[in-house]
Amino acid sequence: MSRGQSDKYKILGSRRSNTSICCPCWTRKPWYFKMAVGISGFLALAVVGVLVGLAVSGPLHASCKIDWTFGVSCDSVKSKLKNQISAWTTADNCKNGGEKCLYKFVSESGNELRAIHETPVKHYKDDLTFTFGPSSSASSCNVHGFSTSETWYALLDYGTNYCNLHNLVTGSGLDKTTGYTEKTSDSVCTQYSSANCTVY
DSSP states (O other): OOOOHHHHHHHHHHHHHHHHHHHHHHHOHHHHHHHHHHHHHHHHHHHHHHHHHHHHHHSSSSSSEEEEEESSSSHHHHHOOOHHHTTTSSSSSGGSSSOOEEEEEEEEETEEEEEEEEEEOOOOEEEEEEEEESSEEETTEEEEEEEEEESTOOOOOOTTHHHHHHHHHHHGGGGGTTTTTEEEOOTTTGGGGGTTTTTT
């Protein structure tokens, strides 16, 4: 083989290796197409990161679980909660702000009380459930509260689901009963630590 032929094969080999490294179809794409692909990939990673973060730090769907102990009978707790729901049924209590209004009683069966709360501005609805359990004394009551957003895509709620439950308890004066305790955390209650129940 002559030197010229050898050089020719080297050039062809170089072209083949370059082709295998970078697809010609990609190099011909306009710069804005490549940028769009890059941004899409970044956003996908960002969304995954947010979802993983929420899964680790709190509920994946906007919701809240609270456990209370009240120094009165469960019948008394039920009655006070129902009366407060009734008192805050209309939008009148929210004329000057806040969300202590638009509660709706749904049902009562056995040891369970259900209600709905609607936000006065955007009219999002949340489902509330109070479950009454046995306690060590007939003069006290253990209650489990759960509030969850009906909006399926709700991830964060500014502590709204916490306030849905907490506002009924404080509004009815149940937080003033002897032996009152409230237990929850960010891990089971969306944005609990930053909740502002004067606003929400």
